[in-house]
Amino acid sequence: MPARVHAILVVRPDGRTPAAHHLRRTLAALADQSRRVDALTIVVCGDDTGVTAVAAASGAESVISAPASTGFAAATAMATLRLTGDAVWILAQDTAPEPEALSRLVGALELGPSVTFAAPKLVRWDDRAEIVSLGASVTAFGRSVGLADDELDQGQHDAREDVLGADIRGVLVRTEAWRELGGIDRGLVGADEGLDLGVRARLAGARVLLVPTALVAVAGDGVAGLPVPLTGARRRRRAFASRTAELHRRLAYAPPLAVPFLWLAILPTALWRSILQIVRKQPSLVWPEWGAAAVAAVSLPAVARARSGIRTTRKVSWTQLAPLRVTRRDLREQLDDDADSTAPSRRGELRFFTGGGAWLVLGTLVVSIAAFPALAAWPVLGGGGLAPLAATAAQLWAEAAYGLRASGLGTVGPADPFAAVLAIIGSLWPLEPSRALVVLWLLALPLSALGGWFAATRVTDRSLLRFAGGAIWALAPTLMAALSQGRPGAVIAHLLLPWLFYAGSVAHRSWVASGAASVVFAAVVASAPSLAPALIVIWIGAIVLTVILRRGRGVARVIWLVVPAALLAAPIVWHQLRAGNPLGLLADPGLTWLGNQVGADAAGRALLAAGIPTSDIVGWVGFVPGWPTWWVPLLAAPVALLALMAPLTQRWAAGVVLLVIAALGLATAFTAVGVSVAFAQSLPAPLWPGAGLSLAWLGVLGGALAALDVGLAPRLASARTAAAVIVMLALTVLALPSLSAMARGTSTLTNGPQSTLPxxxxxxxxxxxxxxxxxxxxxxxxxxxxxxxxxxxxxxxxxxxxxxxxxxxxxxxxxxxxxxxxxxxxxxxxxxxxxxxxxxxxxxxxxxxxxxxxxxxxxxxxxxxxxxxxxxxxxxxxxxxxxxxxxTQPTAPRAQASASVHEIARGIALAQFAAVAVALLLAIPTTASRREARRTSRIVGPHWQEGR
Structure with a gap:
């Protein structure tokens, strides 16, 4: 029976928490114990006048001052030199025991000399009905598992006694065993300290008991135990400590022959676990993972001391601990229990098939085949800004890399990011990459309708309006002009913009959306660099809104949106800035072609304001000879008028944001027609304004759908239907010349050529x-x-x-x-x-x-x-x-890139591949991410305070 109990109380005033306030409550709880401690030693880590005064007035037998960097293990070691009792009670500034806690812990030690370790039930500082920790164990691979962490206390675990270990806070240990085991292992850096002490006590032949009736309240912000993960910094600190302790224990517990192999596996395992952290949508834990790996790799002296201590005190075999470990089945059941959620789903059915989305895609496919019937037989698409792709997929990817360019005398430099987009498309048909571009042209209309339909799901849940959104986006004059004139970059950008809106509008919610949006963002900017300024403005606005409306929650996900695009564009940005040509970054990629587009005069800008990028009014000039065409731009008026109504509805905030997007797109188009940065031989080629108009159409379409969704009273449902039908019919009429150009023989598209050379x-x-x-x-x-x-x-x-x-x-x-x-x-x-x-x-x-x-x-x-x-x-x-x-003379071999160029190319490719790989890993949905997504509305806008 322990005749005397000596308590060790460690305090660290770090400025983040009210340490003096917590210390007063802990000292008051000690004074209220039915079985009072016989001696108290306080260790103050750091210099704080308030804490020092409280400690001095506590009646402790001594107050030890230590540097602020002193860890919990080192602090308890200092106090161990002053132990006089038969049992030591381990406390921290934020561990307030209930009045009967110590007497019940002492009662557990009285069960027999084999019991050397008694652990209480840790409960919340402000709510004793919630369990913080009650026992801990490990899996077969050494992962620590809390047996009852973060559960409501309904007495469901009160019958549990024998465990492998427990949280270090509040444990009562026989002084003899404490000294023999050497106290807390300092190599654990603040995590799994009680678990490790229990394992070593078990190996020494002792028992570790839980005392569920002994309650100790903990705040989770003291020097002992893991911090409560309320902030990003605390989550990272918690992850670092947990992983460091796990690696240390693994090296300390392993058989001698396995230690070198486990040590060599630390860094490869860190790489693998980093990938898993990204897949789990926890990229913030990657740096703690590598930090823990680095610490574990250089902490071999601490491992040696731990192994020596275990070897000295061990009296039983490791196999006797096996029954107390957590099995895979137990862990699976625990994770399944944690995954159960009673939160109601706020996400309704998508209704793609039942709501007409599938019929829309099928219908536009039929229209595309009717509009471009010859494309199915063409191996190469030519005309306008089109040209063959490389003969093989390998050549496609070679052209996408930094190095020797395909024209010039030994011209070395960066490839356009658009070359990587073409490489991806061409790789879908690796034997004939040029045919992949033909297929893309043939599928452009249904793919555009599909993207528009999904983008509409962020604005409305009405099937009719989603159908209208997909149809209007597919019939947009910008897409019609890009298809008929052979502008691949503009076509790809138009196809991707709705997906950027679909994923980017909810990027603040999850890493899945952020990862997907970052990939699409990179592809959009690569295909239409002139959109980069407008998209960056939207990105900055999204950061500001996230900080203001969500108090910064999710801002890291929004910031990530531009990272892959920035790394992909970095080589060409660096080159153009060094060349003193920053405006060259806005040049349309691919074949430089003058084509048919509006001018920078008043008439051209008027057409741009109507959403039309070509001077022939997307083919209407000459479509019906002798007919006036002044009325054709008015066909775009209905959708524009509806968009202007959006700020006047209940969803005025979403309407304003969508109109800002439309204004940025229109400003981009207005600027583009007056800027020439590329040259078609000796002629300057203005930027294509259609990319900016596609962005404007996205904002206008979203505003129109928002206005129709909530801007009409329920009794005016028929008016909503009529308005949607009128908009679709107007744009169908506007698209007629473009859709019939091939049948009329006026299309710019041609069959081939297979080669631009003889x-x-x-x-x-x-x-x-x-x-x-x-x-x-x-x-x-x-x-x-x-x-x-x-x-x-x-x-x-x-x-x-x-x-x-x-x-x-x-x-x-x-x-x-x-x-x-x-x-x-x-x-x-x-x-x-x-x-x-x-x-x-x-x-x-x-x-x-x-x-x-x-x-x-x-x-x-x-x-x-x-x-x-x-x-x-x-x-x-x-x-x-x-x-x-x-x-006729013998020709010398073509000049090749130097070894240094190849080294630069490998470094650039590795960095770009890593960025895209991380984005793709983030974009892969998991069960947890899907479960979380079901708790949020699919529509963006009506709940501006969601997740606050």
Missing amino acids: AYVSAAGREDPDVGTMILTPQNAGGVSSRVVWGGSETLDGQATMISTRSKATPADERIATLTADLVTSTADSAVADLAGYGVSFVLLAPTAAPESDAARAFRLAAATALDQRDDLDSVGETAKGVLWRV
Whole structure:
């Protein structure tokens, strides 16, 4: 029987919690014990006048001062030197025992000398009906498991006695056993301390008992035990301590032969667990995981001391502890119990099939096949801004990497992020990547309708309005113009924008939405860089709203949205900034093409205000000869008027946000038509305003749906139906010329070509991808455009804005200009030899864009004569792509990238792959994320205070 009980009370005033207040309550609880402690030693870790005064007035036999960095284990070791009793009671500043706690713990030790460790039931500081901890155990792999953590106390665990260990707070240990075991293991850094002490006591042949009737209230913010995870910092600190303790125990408990292998596995395991943390939507725990791994890897002396202590005191085998471990079945049942939730679901049925969504997608597929019937048979899509893709998926991904570019003399630099988007699309048909782009064109309408329908689910739960949202988005003039003119970047951006809205609008709720939105965000910015400023403004606004409306909860998820896009764009951003051409970052990726778009005059801006990006009013000019077209832009008026009504409804806040998005998109379009940063040969090419209009259409469509959803009284349901039908019919009429262009023979789209170079060069390029061709194109305004192309064709993925936006000549450009001048004159005899020295095997005199001017015709004839007169050029003859000559001299190999360039390319690829991989892992839904999603409304806007 313990004749005397000596209590050790450790206090750490860290400034985050009212330590003096908690200490007063703990001391008052000690004074109220029916069985008073015989001696009290207080250890104050840190300098706090209030705490020191309270401790001095407590009547303790001594007050020990220690540095603020002193841990709980070290503090108890200091007090151990002053122990005089038969049992030691371990307390902290925030452990207030109930009056009968100590007498009942002492009663447990009186059951026999084998009982050396008695643990109380820890309850909440402000609610004793909730259990904080009552016993702890481990799995077969050493994971610590609380046996009754965070449960309501209904007496369901009061019959449990023998356990493996318990929380260290409030435990009563025989002084002899405490000294023999060496107290708390300092290598545990604040977690699993009572569990480890219980394991060592069990190995020494002792018993560890729970005393459920002994209650000790804990606040969870003192020096002992894990902190309550109320904030992100506390969650990270808790995770670090728990993982560090687990790794330390694993190394301390393992058989000697297994220790080296477990130590070597620490860092690989940290990598694997980091991936799991991301999949579990807990990326904030990745850094604690690596911190714990680093600490465990260098704490071999602490492991050695722990193993030595166990070896000295152990009297029984490890197998005798097996019955007290948590089995896989027990753990599964406990997790299942934790997963049960009585929270009602606020998410209704999606109703994609029953609500008409499936019929909408099927209908638009039929319309697409009727509008583009020939596409199903075309292997390559050409015309407008289209070109073939690389012949293989491997070449696609090579073009998406930093390194040697597909044009120029040894041009090395970053690829556009759009090349990665094309690589993903082309990889879906790896044997014929160009056919994947054909399929995308054929599926653009149904995919657009699908995206619009899902975006509408964030605004309304009415099936009719969701149907209208999908139809209106598929019929948007911006998509019609991009499809008919062959603008792949604009088409892809239009298809992805509704998914960005769908995931991004709820990114603050979950990491799944944040991860998915970040991937879509990166693809949208890669496909339409001109949208980046507007999207960044929206992103900053989302951060501000999250901070204000949710007090910062979820702000890290919103911040993550731009991380993958930033890493993907970082190489081209760095290049353009170093080149002094920041506006070049806004250039439309892919083939630079002038096309048909509105001008920067008043008439053009009026069309932009109507959501129409082309001067021919998306094909209506000439659609019905002799008919006026002034009325056509008015077809977009109904949806715009409905959107303007959104701020006047009950959901005015959502309406305002959607109109701000529309205004940003319209401002982007207005700015784009007046900005030219890329060049189509010698002509400046304005930015395509359709990407900005797609963003504007997204905001207008959302506002219109919000207005129709809540802006009409229930008795006006028929008016809602009529308004939705009128909008859909108006946009159907607006889209008629674009949908019928191929049938009328006015479409820009063409079948192919398989190669942009003559068949002779294309065949040589299939054999050797490093075959070089110099292409000379006379310009109507005078002069000649000259470029060097490698391989059998120019490809869409091989285009680079670092070249098309270049406004200053590089040394390579000057060499090409010199070679061109030498070739088309008869004075330089070494011109062809110089050309062969760079690895160029062919010279192509391409036709001038029609109509050919007199200056261009004169230059073409003079250049052809000069090239024909050269003995070391063999005329292949006229081709569909121009007049071709072959270099008869032996050509040198093409200049290759240096080893340093390859190293840079590998580093960039690794960083970009890691960012995208993390985003994709975050986007994978889990059972927990789906369960949490069901607790929130699918609609965004009506509950601005959700989750506060």
